[in-house]
Amino acid sequence: MSLRLACVNAMTQTFERPVCTGQADCRECVVRDVVLFADLEDGDLRHLYQPIEQFSYKRGSPIFHIGDSGGAIYTIREGVVKLVQYLPDGTQRIVGLLRQGSVAGLEALLGKPYEHTTICLEKTLVCRIVTEDVQRLMLESKHLHRQLLERWYQAVRDADQWITSLSTGDARARMARLFLYLATGPDEDECRLFSREDVGAVLGLTPETASHIIAGFKRDGVIEQQARNLYRCDRRALSAIAGY
Amino acid sequence: MSLRLACVNAMTQTFERPVCTGQADCRECVVRDVVLFADLEDGDLRHLYQPIEQFSYKRGSPIFHIGDSGGAIYTIREGVVKLVQYLPDGTQRIVGLLRQGSVAGLEALLGKPYEHTTICLEKTLVCRIVTEDVQRLMLESKHLHRQLLERWYQAVRDADQWITSLSTGDARARMARLFLYLATGPDEDECRLFSREDVGAVLGLTPETASHIIAGFKRDGVIEQQARNLYRCDRRALSAIAGY
DNA sequence: CGTGTACTTGAATTACATCAAATGATGTGG
DNA sequence: CCACATCATTTGATGTAATTCAAGTACACG
Numbered sequence: 001m002s003l004r005l006a007c008v009n010a011m012t013q014t015f016e017r018p019v020c021t022g023q024a025d026c027r028e029c030v031v032r033d034v035v036l037f038a039d040l041e042d043g044d045l046r047h048l049y050q051p052i053e054q055f056s057y058k059r060g061s062p063i064f065h066i067g068d069s070g071g072a073i074y075t076i077r078e079g080v081v082k083l084v085q086y087l088p089d090g091t092q093r094i095v096g097l098l099r100q101g102s103v104a105g106l107e108a109l110l111g112k113p114y115e116h117t118t119i120c121l122e123k124t125l126v127c128r129i130v131t132e133d134v135q136r137l138m139l140e141s142k143h144l145h146r147q148l149l150e151r152w153y154q155a156v157r158d159a160d161q162w163i164t165s166l167s168t169g170d171a172r173a174r175m176a177r178l179f180l181y182l183a184t185g186p187d188e189d190e191c192r193l194f195s196r197e198d199v200g201a202v203l204g205l206t207p208e209t210a211s212h213i214i215a216g217f218k219r220d221g222v223i224e225q226q227a228r229n230l231y232r233c234d235r236r237a238l239s240a241i242a243g244y
Numbered sequence: 245m246s247l248r249l250a251c252v253n254a255m256t257q258t259f260e261r262p263v264c265t266g267q268a269d270c271r272e273c274v275v276r277d278v279v280l281f282a283d284l285e286d287g288d289l290r291h292l293y294q295p296i297e298q299f300s301y302k303r304g305s306p307i308f309h310i311g312d313s314g315g316a317i318y319t320i321r322e323g324v325v326k327l328v329q330y331l332p333d334g335t336q337r338i339v340g341l342l343r344q345g346s347v348a349g350l351e352a353l354l355g356k357p358y359e360h361t362t363i364c365l366e367k368t369l370v371c372r373i374v375t376e377d378v379q380r381l382m383l384e385s386k387h388l389h390r391q392l393l394e395r396w397y398q399a400v401r402d403a404d405q406w407i408t409s410l411s412t413g414d415a416r417a418r419m420a421r422l423f424l425y426l427a428t429g430p431d432e433d434e435c436r437l438f439s440r441e442d443v444g445a446v447l448g449l450t451p452e453t454a455s456h457i458i459a460g461f462k463r464d465g466v467i468e469q470q471a472r473n474l475y476r477c478d479r480r481a482l483s484a485i486a487g488y
Numbered sequence: 489c490g491t492g493t494a495c496t497t498g499a500a501t502t503a504c505a506t507c508a509a510a511t512g513a514t515g516t517g518g
Numbered sequence: 519c520c521a522c523a524t525c526a527t528t529t530g531a532t533g534t535a536a537t538t539c540a541a542g543t544a545c546a547c548g
Contacts, residue, residue: 083404085408087413096404110394116404152399153350153351153356156350156351160340163406167448168337169331170537172503196527204411206505207526208504212530215528243331243333414536440496449537450536450538452495452536452537452538456498472545
């Protein structure tokens with residue numbers, strides 16, 4: 001669980017602004033398997049202009065904003081991040097969620113401004129890697145290069161699946177699919193949810209409708225509430241509702 | 245209905261199966277500006293294992309199917325192609341449209357099976373380029389390499405815009421946005437539509453609802469029918485309905 | 489010129505949004 | 519630690535939007 005470096009006790013605290021919790025040691029990374037630099041030799045990482053810094057964001061904090069010129073990419077070490085775009089009337093639409101091991105802000109590597117506003121739905125730890133360093137390392141490591149292509153591929157897949165599973169069918173089916181989508185932790189029947197407004201922005205529903213449907217699921221015994229925004233799911237029943 | 249090959253004047257004809265209409269001369273390409281190989285030197289193209297072949301597909305023909313192992317990518321020279329994924333119950337959801345200059349099947353370059361079934365909504369001309377050739381040319385041309393990264397980027401952008409503009413808001417707003425999305429030809433007020441079933445699969449509606457809304461637009465004078473599936477649009481009125 | 493297929497249309501039904509009020513959670517200052 | 523203010527969530531009643539169902543009509547194709 002713990003990753004400790006230079007600063008010892010700041011790990012558990014969160015503030016308005018992200019907190020730098022020290023430099024990352026990629027060799028010791030808890031999510032090394034799923035992370036970009038997993039395969040780099042120790043030596044490669046010594047040549048960074050800037051060390052890879054870790055940051056901690058509290059719930060509700062943005063990592064970056066849509067339209068910002070992107071100077072870095074961010075690997076999610078822990079937590080959940082929403083990718084938001086805004087309609088002309090100001091309402092948000094969530095076009096994706098990032099979780100452990102995902103990379104935010106790939107477009108920065110192409111010199112493009114960020115495509116989304118990224119906001120943490122819970123306390124989130126990220127590694128920040130400045131674009132220049134990634135671009136240079138890419139030239140050295142064929143494998144990193146390949147990794148990044150795979151990330152683009154993954155981003156397109158995720159977006160397509162977002163459309164087919166969370167924007168297709170009636171509201172109950174979409175909600176059931178969201179529960180199944182989120183119930184992918186170590187405990188397969190456990191699902192952490194987030195605010196009704198965000199659930200609505202994921203599924204294209206109003207918060208009230210989201211609430212109505214969740215209440216219906218509870219009544220039907222399809223889900224059982226363990227704590228605030230924590231549910232135990234009957235995956236089989238959810239699958240039936242989802243149409244799977 | 246019949247399938248003819250090697251026939252000389254087949255250029256304008258279309259059949260059940262795609263028709264090879266000969267080798268492409270990229271230097272003479274009508275869409276050279278927007279196409280992948282725009283910047284390659286003449287010499288580079290001589291080294292292809294296989295010549296770049298052009299194919300013609302009739303309306304309704306598939307270019308490739310989801311899950312097929314991808315041996316080639318396809319540049320759209322002319323026409324419109326839908327990207328389809330299927331739900332477990334067999335209903336289709338259209339997750340994107342490709343038009344002149346777009347590339348279909350990028351995932352083939354990563355050795356992945358195709359993510360979508362691609363079906364032509366009208367007569368369509370494509371250039372087929374086998375993956376091995378692209379992969380080799382990528383090593384030679386820095387610029388082609390960059391081009392392909394930009395295509396990935398574009399694919400993600402398109403998918404996100406698909407979610408925010410065509411899967412968000414009420415049905416009338418989504419339909420208005422579809423008209424605006426399609427009215428991007430040389431004549432900015434002209435919009436070619438397609439079957440109500442496909443319109444429904446784009447917007448997440450039933451064909452009847454699509455029909456109802458289009459009828460409403462006609463009644464309100466927002467669009468004016470010129471011919472079958474060809475409309476003249478009042479862009480200002482559509483923008484208002486779309487919420488822009 | 490008929491036949492099948494897609495499209496249109498309207499009425500009935502269902503699903504979702506809206507609105508308003510009550511309840512519950514969270515944080516603050518006394 | 520409690521009282522209160524604030525904000526999110528729940529809930530139910532009501533209105534509107536979308537689907538479904540069932541004809542009827544236009545259109546493409548043999």
